[in-house]
Amino acid sequence: MMEIKLKDFLSIGSNYLSGRREGESVYNKYKDKVDIKTETLDVIIPDNLIGINISFFLGMFDKFMKQLGREDKIREVVNFKIEGDRYKKYIENDIEEGIKEILDDKDIEESLK
Numbered sequence: 309m310m311e312i313k314l315k316d317f318l319s320i321g322s323n324y325l326s327g328r329r330e331g332e333s334v335y336n337k338y339k340d341k342v343d344i345k346t347e348t349l350d351v352i353i354p355d356n357l358i359g360i361n362i363s364f365f366l367g368m369f370d371k372f373m374k375q376l377g378r379e380d381k382i383r384e385v386v387n388f389k390i391e392g393d394r395y396k397k398y399i400e401n402d403i404e405e406g407i408k409e410i411l412d413d414k415d416i417e418e419s420l421k
Contacts, residue, residue, distance in 0.1 A: 310342035315354040325360045331367025344372050348385050353399055355392025360399065365406030373410045382407060 314325060317334055325331070342349055349372065369386070376382050388403050390396050 309348045309350060311350045311352060312338060313352045323356050323358045325364045328363040328367040331364035334368045335371060344375050344385060348387060350387045350389055353388060353390045355394060358395045358398060360402040362406060370410055379411055
């Protein structure tokens, strides 16, 4: 199991993750540390995070999730652990939208248009 704490990628004073390059930066940091086909990935979402922009989500998860290919496999392997309830419904909506975009089989450039 690999764990990624999204709080480590929030800018000082920020409570929102955005930017394709920022998401890709997180992916690049972990791409060689986790074998998504053989181990689970726990994504820890801090209680002060109010949202994840689609561009950040696609930059971070597109390549990981496309390796898995199917929604059931993604949900089995990638576990989003939201630490608080305050913004939970917003975060869950962002995650669902991101997964839907990835499974829509568009490439990241097309999705961001």
